[in-house]
């Protein structure tokens with residue numbers, strides 16, 4: 001019986017299972033950068049005894065930290081979301097050459113369907129391109145088993161191992177068998193191995209041969225690796241699949257023969273060939289790109305796949321059945337109702353800044369974080385968003401393209417965590433190459449979007465221990481920005497004054513918009529003074545509604561209702577503040593010209 | 605044969621959907637069933653439309669409920685119940701909090717909150733159990749127990765004895781356990 005309370009099984013998410021598995025595998029060092037759907041791995045792992053875990057400023061640093069720890073002999077886990085691996089790609093490709101001492105596993109958490117991402121790149125290609133083994137579990141229970149195997153593979157074959165999850169593995173919960181912690185086999189010590197660790201051309205050429213040797217050995221290993229397995233069944237249609245797609249296939253075609261691939265790279269080609277010979281027709285079912293299909297075809301094995309299965313977004317059993325011409329039944333048509341996109345919280349400091357910024361005739365090069373929601377109406381205050389850190393380069397590039405006409409026309413907005421992640425080099429470029437652009441750092445003291453992780457400007461570590469907090473003003477000054485101003489984004493008037501001065505400045509300047517995220521534990525504890533609309537004074541001008549605060553609602557009025565309230569018949573409505581939701585930030589009070597917003601009683 | 609089923613929980617980010625689905629999952633697991641639950645974290649939690657899939661049975665493969673396959677929908681907000689209509693089938697049971705939260709387009713006066721939403725469901729042969737979770741929560745003396753009212757209403761349909769459910773609540777709910785149990789019981793009355 002699978003009881004939740006059972007001693008050797010626990011109800012865990014994929015991410016919780018990975019954290020537990022890393023601990024059981026004897027990991028002693030872990031580094032990563034937050035990113036959905038990978039974030040909870042380190043948040044869990046840091047609570048285990050005898051593991052050092054840290055948030056790095058970005059994924060490249062995280063992987064380099066991981067390499068150093070591995071070179072010292074420790075078992076290491078490095079975590080990031082799919083786009084994070086782009087940032088870490090530079091060390092990744094050469095780590096393939098150096099190999100490891102202690103086992104190192106790199107988690108890439110992909111996000112098909114882009115639930116929380118700017119693209120849905122398929123990181124299986126990295127395994128092929130960097131010549132590294134990659135494992136892919138289907139659910140939390142498998143994540144537990146396979147992560148431990150990944151460490152063994154890393155040490156046995158002297159290679160970093162890529163471990164790919166997707167949203168429907170990372171954020172799925174299921175029962176997981178748990179075990180005891182084992183110690184890593186490699187002694188932790190400084191051992192100088194220059195031929196292996198110093199990748200100058202001479203050494204690198206030697207190591208390039210080691211890679212070929214290693215991948216050859218791995219190619220035979222995966223043929224008998226038990227997690228690559230065949231579920232016997234009806235031989236008309238044989239499926240080749242891996243990751244969460246395996247579960248969808250089992251659900252959609254419970255009786256079919258299935259070859260489940262756990263080692264996405266290298267592939268067990270002999271096993272695949274044998275399987276293909278046993279069935280009449282082979283269909284490859286995989287999310288996103290035809291990765292398995294392309295490599296299977298290249299090996300001369302006939303199969304189909306993406307001619308029927310969608311190459312975009314997530315799959316599910318329904319989509320697979322439909323693609324393969326199975327009966328799916330009638331589905332109720334969706335009802336046309338207003339959409340419900342995410343929104344910044346009531347009292348979010350970012351809102352005050354964007355409310356002002358929206359009024360300038362400028363190109364707002366945006367970045368990634370909660371503040372990206374400033375793009376949505378009614379604020380509609382963002383004109384581009386590409387990848388973390390891009391705002392500053394984009395603003396500067398636009399500034400150079402516009403030439404003389406650029407003065408007062410370009411602004412970059414970037415969060416504190418994003419600025420540290422990859423904005424600093426952009427700012428150095430702006431100063432060095434004489435931009436006229438303005439950079440606004442939205443400093444809410446935390447990495448909010450991904451669930452409030454501390455960063456090097458927050459003043460604490462992942463464990464909540466006190467740490468140095470970067471002085472962003474001093475940092476910008478040291479880079480050579482002569483005008484660095486700090487504003488309180490809730491102070492709408494002051495904010496406007498500073499924006500006007502700095503945007504017009506014909507040299508790079510930085511505005512630090514400083515106020516804490518309202519969801520920080522300290523902020524939640526603070527007693528709130530909610531505001532309320534004084535309906536008698538409200539003229540229905542709609543100014544406060546334009547803040548887009550979720551606590552403010554427009555209440556439409558018919559002429560008769562308006563008259564009844566003692567208003568002009570042509571007044572179309574009034575604003576109402578929900579006391580339950582209001583955070584008392586005062587932004588609406590500051591924008592109302594009719595004294596129609598005032599204090600309600602204190603809320604605990 | 606062991607019972608099986610699919611439960612979809614939906615609502616607005618921040619409404620306590622994850623806790624409600626977690627407690628339900630624990631109760632099903634305690635009965636010796638297999639279960640899987642799929643959630644979405646991240647961006648959607650900032651006040652967007654949020655959904656959690658919970659599937660149970662002898663052995664569960666897919667963590668996702670297919671369109672047309674949700675036996676129960678537990679909706680924390682009225683409009684959200686209707687948003688997930690394509691997941692339902694004739695005979696689905698929908699427990700819906702009559703609480704309305706205007707989405708941005710409604711709050712800014714660009715669109716109106718549609719009236720008569722629930723008749724869209726009943727007209728399709730779907731059983732709807734509306735309840736005012738917040739009023740009930742206020743009655744039991746703790747405004748934050750609205751999610752337990754919904755779980756209570758759902759529980760009468762599940763293959764879990766009331767006693768077992770209560771044990772799970774006692775184990776899993778950190779504070780205000782009396783109020784939460786009262787809310788759960790009020791919920792049960794609605795569908796019993």
Ligand SMILES: Cc1ncc(C[n+]2csc(CCOP(=O)(O)OP(=O)(O)O)c2C)c(N)n1
Nearest residue numbers: 035084368369370415416417418447448449
């Ligand atoms: C390379 C990369 N790593 C991680 C992420 C995930 N991610 C999106 S926004 C964000 C941080 C946002 O923090 P901050 O800039 O401080 O803005 P806030 O959300 O606090 O407003 C992260 C880590 C990403 N999109 N790209």
Ligand code: SF4
Nearest residue numbers: 344345348370517518
């Ligand atoms: S979590 Fe913080 S930064 Fe993000 S929208 Fe809410 S208040 Fe703003």
Ligand code: SF4
Nearest residue numbers: 347549582583586588
């Ligand atoms: S004070 Fe105004 S803007 Fe701030 S949270 Fe309350 S209603 Fe929203």
